[in-house]
Amino acid sequence: MFGFEAIDLARFQFAFTISFHIVFPAFSIGLASYLAVLNGLHLLTGRDIYLRVFQYWKKIFAVAFGMGVVSGIVMSYQFGTNWSVFSDKTGPILGPLMAYEVLSAFFLEAGFLGVMLFGRERVGPGLHFLATAMVAVGTLMSATWILSVNSWMQTPAGWAMNEAGQFVPEDWWQIVFNPSFPYRLVHMVLAAFLTTALVVGAVGAWHLLRDSTDKGARLMFSMAMWMILGTAPLQILAGDQHGLNTLKHQPAKVMAMEGHYDSHPEGAPLILFGIPNAAEKRIDHAIEIPRLGSLILLHDPNAPMAGLDTIDDDKEPPVAIVFWSFRVMVGLGLAMLGLAFWGAWQRWRGKLFVSDWLHRAAIAMGPMGFVAVLAGWITTEVGRQPYTVYGLLRTADSASPLQASAVTASLLSFIVVYFIVFGMGTFYILRLMGRPTQTTQGRLDEGPIRTAGTTPAAQTEKKERQDGV
Amino acid sequence: MAFDLAFIWAGLIAFAVLAYVVLDGFDLGVGILFPALKDSREKDLAMNSVAPVWDGNETWLVLGGGGLFAVFPLAYAVVMPALYAPIIAMLIGLIFRGVAFEYRWRTHRAQHFWDKAFFGGSVLAAFAQGVALGALVQGIEVENRAYAGGNWDWLTPFSILTGVAVVVGYALLGATWLMMKTEGAVNDHARRLAWPTGIATLGLIGAVSAITPFLDNEYLSRWFSGWTMAFTGIVPLLIAGCGWLLFTGLKSGHDTRPFLAALGMFVLSFAGIGISFYPNIVPPSLTIWEAAAPDSSLWFVLVGAAVLIPMILAYTAYAYWVFRGKIDPDEGYH
Numbered sequence: 152m153f154g155f156e157a158i159d160l161a162r163f164q165f166a167f168t169i170s171f172h173i174v175f176p177a178f179s180i181g182l183a184s185y186l187a188v189l190n191g192l193h194l195l196t197g198r199d200i201y202l203r204v205f206q207y208w209k210k211i212f213a214v215a216f217g218m219g220v221v222s223g224i225v226m227s228y229q230f231g232t233n234w235s236v237f238s239d240k241t242g243p244i245l246g247p248l249m250a251y252e253v254l255s256a257f258f259l260e261a262g263f264l265g266v267m268l269f270g271r272e273r274v275g276p277g278l279h280f281l282a283t284a285m286v287a288v289g290t291l292m293s294a295t296w297i298l299s300v301n302s303w304m305q306t307p308a309g310w311a312m313n314e315a316g317q318f319v320p321e322d323w324w325q326i327v328f329n330p331s332f333p334y335r336l337v338h339m340v341l342a343a344f345l346t347t348a349l350v351v352g353a354v355g356a357w358h359l360l361r362d363s364t365d366k367g368a369r370l371m372f373s374m375a376m377w378m379i380l381g382t383a384p385l386q387i388l389a390g391d392q393h394g395l396n397t398l399k400h401q402p403a404k405v406m407a408m409e410g411h412y413d414s415h416p417e418g419a420p421l422i423l424f425g426i427p428n429a430a431e432k433r434i435d436h437a438i439e440i441p442r443l444g445s446l447i448l449l450h451d452p453n454a455p456m457a458g459l460d461t462i463d464d465d466k467e468p469p470v471a472i473v474f475w476s477f478r479v480m481v482g483l484g485l486a487m488l489g490l491a492f493w494g495a496w497q498r499w500r501g502k503l504f505v506s507d508w509l510h511r512a513a514i515a516m517g518p519m520g521f522v523a524v525l526a527g528w529i530t531t532e533v534g535r536q537p538y539t540v541y542g543l544l545r546t547a548d549s550a551s552p553l554q555a556s557a558v559t560a561s562l563l564s565f566i567v568v569y570f571i572v573f574g575m576g577t578f579y580i581l582r583l584m585g586r587p588t589q590t591t592q593g594r595l596d597e598g599p600i601r602t603a604g605t606t607p608a609a610q611t612e613k614k615e616r617q618d619g620v
Numbered sequence: 621m622a623f624d625l626a627f628i629w630a631g632l633i634a635f636a637v638l639a640y641v642v643l644d645g646f647d648l649g650v651g652i653l654f655p656a657l658k659d660s661r662e663k664d665l666a667m668n669s670v671a672p673v674w675d676g677n678e679t680w681l682v683l684g685g686g687g688l689f690a691v692f693p694l695a696y697a698v699v700m701p702a703l704y705a706p707i708i709a710m711l712i713g714l715i716f717r718g719v720a721f722e723y724r725w726r727t728h729r730a731q732h733f734w735d736k737a738f739f740g741g742s743v744l745a746a747f748a749q750g751v752a753l754g755a756l757v758q759g760i761e762v763e764n765r766a767y768a769g770g771n772w773d774w775l776t777p778f779s780i781l782t783g784v785a786v787v788v789g790y791a792l793l794g795a796t797w798l799m800m801k802t803e804g805a806v807n808d809h810a811r812r813l814a815w816p817t818g819i820a821t822l823g824l825i826g827a828v829s830a831i832t833p834f835l836d837n838e839y840l841s842r843w844f845s846g847w848t849m850a851f852t853g854i855v856p857l858l859i860a861g862c863g864w865l866l867f868t869g870l871k872s873g874h875d876t877r878p879f880l881a882a883l884g885m886f887v888l889s890f891a892g893i894g895i896s897f898y899p900n901i902v903p904p905s906l907t908i909w910e911a912a913a914p915d916s917s918l919w920f921v922l923v924g925a926a927v928l929i930p931m932i933l934a935y936t937a938y939a940y941w942v943f944r945g946k947i948d949p950d951e952g953y954h
Contacts, residue, residue, distance in 0.1 A: 231700025242693020243913035250690035265672030
């Protein structure tokens with residue numbers, strides 16, 4: 152297609168499908184935990200408001216989770232279809248980690264999801280809470296295993312090579328807990344919580360703008376602002392630590408992030424903005440603060456830092472993409488911190504629920520967690536090019552022996568299908584979010600099961616509603 | 621060797637695939653029969669009967685794929701490019717029918733669209749699985765640890781036949797599942813659908829079984845010589861027995877027996893395929909031992925599987941137990 156080789160198309164397909172996919176787990180990891188907290192608070196306090204907000208977000212979770220499941224199945228088969236050489240070579244190491252993900256996480260989520268969505272009246276509030284908690288645990292286990300997989304590809308450890316050219320395990324402990332894994336796990340799980348808190352906060356803010364007495368909206372907004380206040384500073388700290396870890400293991404990636412084409416023997420500047428110029432290997436129009444780069448990364452303003460001039464050209468990542476995506480992520484992180492402080496200040500003044508401009512800002516920040524997650528993943532994934540297994544297996548040597556026509560056909564199919572399916576799904580989610588928390592009447596509010604009334608749930612819930620829940 | 625780990629794992633992967641086929645089989649079958657259901661009320665009921673469990677059912681497919689990657693990476697690396705088009709088609713089918721479970725309830729205007737997506741996605745996924753099976757049975761060309769054939773090798777009259785067979789077989793599972801889970805008009809309707817799908821399933825099992833031994837001399841010798849000949853005699857008899865149970869069950873108004881009989885047919889057909897394949901994992905030449913990951917990988921996953929699979933079976937059974945019994949249409953909300 153347009154003169155692209157099969158490998159380029161396969162790379163584009165992977166980037167496209169994984170970018171769509173990561174949005175859903177980033178949301179469902181956080182939302183599952185939020186639902187478990189709401190369910191638990193209801194169980195503990197008996198206050199109906201928690202259950203009402205739980206029911207509100209449960210429907211949104213169901214749609215998002217469904218999209219995550221189907222886009223995830225595509226990922227689990229794509230390794231084989233488009234990256235068969237990679238699969239053959241890394242299967243003995245990465246396969247078992249993914250098998251653990253399926254066994255310990257996917258089944259747990261799927262097994263208890265049905266009970267969580269449809270079974271409250273059948274199992275009672277206690278077991279229903281347990282089911283919700285199991286779904287939340289499942290999403291976190293899943294994140295743990297898949298980030299271990301990704302981290303091993305970035306910082307391979309505990310391996311040997313057999314005569315067939317496969318990576319084989321030497322030490323499973325070193326493989327699972329490879330050098331970048333703890334940092335990546337913390338950074339991603341915090342990102343998921345932060346992303347979800349921003350979405351929940353935006354929805355709460357949206358409804359507060361219409362009716363600042365809406366109890367459900369108040370609860371959501373208040374909980375979300377506490378969560379952002381707690382996680383945004385932590386996330387910046389975790390990101391910094393992750394960056395130091397990357398500097399140790401993948402210095403070329405950090406050079407691209409920082410835009411350091413040249414080495415700085417007497418302390419590197421921090422380049423705030425500029426236009427990477429790949430042909431001339433320099434940053435044009437750079438706005439930089441002298442020596443701050445060395446201070447942040449090496450804790451010494453005069454520490455020498457190597458630049459991309461020390462890396463062979465065929466081992467360099469593409470600088471411009473990494474440079475920009477990193478700045479987008481950091482910028483949004485700082486904006487989140489700003490929102491957190493603004494919210495805390497308004498709360499201290501007792502104006503959390505009536506501050507229109509805060510609410511507008513929270514709405515504007517609603518989708519920014521997703522943007523930051525994508526920008527962060529683009530930074531780390533493009534930054535580790537040209538390798539699939541860092542320093543050991545090149546991306547160009549990982550692909551399946553496919554003809555470009557086959558990859559073109561599948562790529563176009565995925566693009567069309569994803570835009571239809573996930574476009575509609577996003578629309579349905581936004582429509583669910585647009586509904587205030589009080590009104591839950593009508594068919595479109597119901598999930599499968601309840602409309603047809605397979606359980607006494609419908610009647611009980613209806614009764615709860617009449618009782619003024 | 622004290623333990624033949626590759627053999628144990630071949631058994632576990634086979635179990636995962638079988639679990640997938642029978643579990644997702646009935647919920648894909650409900651999708652395949654969707655247009656045959658009368659009105660939106662019947663469709664609601666049918667979808668509700670599988671809504672709480674479909675996600676768990678589909679996870680077995682992820683285990684089949686992920687497990688293959690983990691313990692037989694070479695087989696995974698060879699089979700996926702060889703079956704490229706059917707696998708992609710299956711994934712796209714699963715996307716449409718998977719999201720339809722939720723989307724259908726989120727819209728009035730586009731409900732008919734998602735009903736069609738549920739049907740179309742289910743048929744496409746089932747057909748693609750059948751085609752993939754047929755193409756695998758025919759054999760896959762391997763050279764230097766990679767697929768050595770072309771884009772279209774999977775497409776033959778035989779693979780189309782197996783594709784149709786899987787669609788029809790899933791429809792039978794779906795019809796008998798609906799009989800088991802519903803009452804009244806939907807039950808009658810499902811029973812009427814079970815007859816033709818049952819007859820067609822038996823016919824297609826027969827046709828595929830009759831052709832398979834002649835695709836490859838090794839299949840012929842496996843079926844018609846040595847100790848496996850005993851199975852050659854027994855398996856068709858048992859399938860016929862399941863057919864008898866199915867049709868007498870349908871006739872005499874049993875609600876559960878036809879579903880169990882249909883499950884029996886699938887399990888037996890699966891065993892038949894297993895006999896044809898063993899000890900290959902990718903016919904005609906790649907054996908389970910050649911494709912297996914090193915023992916350290918197999919051990920590592922086996923420890924977890926030994927603990928986790930019984931737990932999975934237990935809480936899956938619990939989820940089915942929670943949603944047991946008939947769906948009562950009169951216990952309504954409106």
